[in-house]
Structure formats: C-alpha cells, structure tokens
Amino acid sequence: MSLNVKPTGIKGLDEILGGGIPAGWFVAMRGGAGVGKTTLGVQFLLEGILQYHEPGLLVTFNEPLLALHAIMRNYGWDLLSLQQMGELTILDFSSTEMGIMQQASRLREASLDYITQRIIDAVRNTGVNRLVIDPLNTFSLLFRDLFEVRKELHRVIGILWEEKCTTLAVYESTGEIVHDTKYPQFSTEDFLAYGVIHLQYITVHSVRERGIEILKMRGMPHSKKIHPFDITKKGIKIDVKNPIDFSEIS
Ligand SMILES: Nc1ncnc2c1ncn2[C@@H]1O[C@H](COP(=O)(O)OP(=O)(O)O)[C@@H](O)[C@H]1O
C-alpha cells in the first residue's frame, strides 16, 4: 500500500517533510513556549482550506476563541469568516467549555469520554481532512496513568486514520523533556505518532534563532537537519537551504 502523501501547502515544510504528510496520519508537533506551534497549526489548517478545499477543525484548550481570532488577525488570517463559510470548525475547550470540563474532571472517565467523543464526533460530522489539537497535554493530563494515555490515544489515532483526517497534535514541551539537540528525548505521544515535528530555540553564535526539525516521519524521505525559521507577518517561513550546522550550536 502506497502512502497517500498530501502537501501541507506550507512550502518549506513540505520540502523538509519530503513532500507532505500521508493522509490520515497523526503527527506530534512539539516545542517550548512562544516558539510558533499555534501559528504553524493554524497555518496548516488555512492552507488546507485555501489551496486544497480541505475543511479543518481546530481544537483549542489554551486560547479562548476570541483571543485566537485577535491573534490570528495579526497575520491577516480571518478565522471568523472561514468559520462562517463552514470551512473551519473550532472546538473551544478553553473558556466556556472549561466549566463543564472541570465539573466532569471530578469524574475523570466522564471528562475523558466527553472530550474524546466531542472531537471524534466533530471529525465525523464535519468530514474534515485536517485537525489540529492545541495542545494535547491537557488531553493527556486527564488520564489516570500512562497506560490509559497510550490506550486512548491509540484508539483515537486509529479513528483519525479511518476518517482520513490528517492531524497535527501540538505538544508543549516542559522541563520534563530535556531539549538536548544532540540527544533528543521522546514522550509517549512521540512513540505513538506516525511523525514528530520539533520546533525549538537554538543559539547559534550567541544569537537565538528558531529551528524546525523533522524528528520522525515513518517511511518518508524527510530532512534530517534542523532548519532555521522565522515567524513573519504572513506566518512561518522556513529556510530550507541553510540548515543549522550542529557544530555552530553553542
Ligand atoms: N504578526 C506577527 N509577526 C511576527 N511574529 C509574530 C507575530 N505574531 C506573533 N509572533 C511571534 O510568534 C510568537 C508566538 O507564536 P505561537 O505560535 O503563539 O507560539 P506557541 O504556540 O508555540 O506558544 C510570539 O511570541 C511572537 O514572537
């Protein structure tokens, strides 16, 4: 069976991915605070809608809808009109839904079922081709133990694959995951995901830069290097041709 590779529509990203992401894959996108995860996630959904007519779903746990609209307007991205046109669906678990979540979290299973089911229902009902969960940490925190995280994630990943819904699952890296550029460490989500995209801050010759690295992408001829990227007024721009040389990293 050949991989049905679909371009993300983000030029530099597709180049370093080796063409794009196979349809229905669950890919972890991780990195520290402010490195550009939400920007890249929203850009992935927008390019899907604008270039390929692929509707998208954004599940937001951190940024309330109104804040998200305002932040994305800075990039000239009008999420509200895409929502109104039915191209973009946003599930906001950050504010209004939070009350329900907190109530439900007294009965952890209930809240788990609730959130997982809401996401799966939205994917099925709207027939979206792209999903961004921002971030997945909140979801994982609801589970009692690592075994449950694995079991439930495995189930959800299987459903997303059946639905041919390509997913970027944002993962906020904390101090628990050591960011050693030479010896990267992996989390449970990284092992379960078909691919792992890592956004990181790197100091090159005393200047802090942002770098993107494809740590894993099963069966794909992806770049093995760290590529510098900038967050511009129009989103993320990856410098494909000038990867960061490890020997320059201080
Ligand atoms: N319009 C913009 N132009 C350039 N850079 C921006 C713009 N908006 C945000 N940024 C940069 O993006 C960062 C936040 O990116 P974000 O995607 O929210 O990160 P994360 O989700 O990883 O925390 C900000 O700290 C800022 O440096």
Ligand SMILES: [Mg+2]
């Ligand atoms: Mg974010």
